[in-house]
Amino acid sequence: MIQHQTSNSCGNYNYNAFLYSDISYSAHFHKNYELIYVLKGTVELSVNGKPDVLKPGEMILISPYAVHSFAVDGKSKIWVGVFSEDFVLSFSKANSQISYSKFKCGLKQEAFLKEHLFFQGQPELYLAKSCLYLVCSECLKHAVAFDMKSSDEFRNRVIAFISENLSDEITLGSTAAALGYEYHYFSALFHRCFNMHFKEFINMFRFEFACEMLLHTKADIAFLAVECGFQSIRNFNRIFKKFSGHTPTEYRKQLQSED
Incomplete structure (x- = not known):
């Protein structure tokens, strides 16, 4: 199952x-960019079904909604930064066709990034922007575009549409129409790309969004049910318990007990 990381899909200047x-990390996606830099060893990864290996000094910038996974053994060490598009808004607006970019900076650029970006924690806002725009500049030299003839573009359009309309009623038919596909063709393509039923996919999105809201807000359960796109509190409870083993109320109490 492909996981939607909602914690990396919300908020302004999320870093x-x-x-x-x-x-x-198994196959997952999120709305934010993800930058991986290898400090030592190697990283096996996959972006939109394309396997690759990163070596020391190499990095990869993964675009929003691209499905990716990676594995690091105990002998390797990597830095991973996940950031919302408002850090690099001009780049994001002009380069939405980019799927990912694997590259290696020059020595001066790498030294600058090591000093000001590649550490655990958050740099000052404008310094972070300058570092990330430097990364974007290098990215453009090696960028791989979404393959319009493969499932890449379809997958990303579906994910983006669902993410932006989650509180509305979403059906397979309405999604197909909104994205300009014939119903049966869309259904077959969806199953081939995601290997799961459309309704289950929507419920997964809504469950993960609800988890984030239960964790970070004090909104009541009725409001959450509507905000997450569930038809009723009863349906909200049923689906939430299916994924987590708990009702939303039980889940929130469990979170509060762990504080």
Whole structure:
């Protein structure tokens, strides 16, 4: 199953950076950009079904909604930064066709990034912007565009549409129409790309969005049900319990007990 990381899909100037070793993430996507830089060892990764390996000093910039996964063994170490598009808005608006870019900076650029960006924590806003625009400049020299003849573009359009309309009623038919596809062709293409039923995919999105809202807001359950696109509190409880084993109320109490 492809996971939607909602924590990396919301908020203005959302930025998180971590140092990882001996870790793996299965196929997932989010609205934010993701930058991976290899400090030592190697990283096996896949972006939109295309496998690759990163070596020391190499980095990859992964665009919003691209499905990706990676694995790092105990002998390797990487820096991973995930940031919303408002950090690099001019680049984002002009280069929405880019799927990902794998590259290696010059020595001076790499030294600058090591000093001001490649650490666990958040740099000052304008310094972060300058570093990330430097990355974007290098990215453009090696960027790989979405393959319009493959499932890349379809997958990203579907994910973007669902993410932006989650609180509305979304059906397979309405999504196909909004994206300009014939119903049966869209259905077949969706199953081939995501390997799951459309309704299950929507419910997964809504569940993950609800988890984020339960964690970060004090909104009541009735409001959350509507905001996440569920038809009723009863339906909200049923689907939430299916994915988590708990009702939304039980889940929130569990979160509060862990604080």
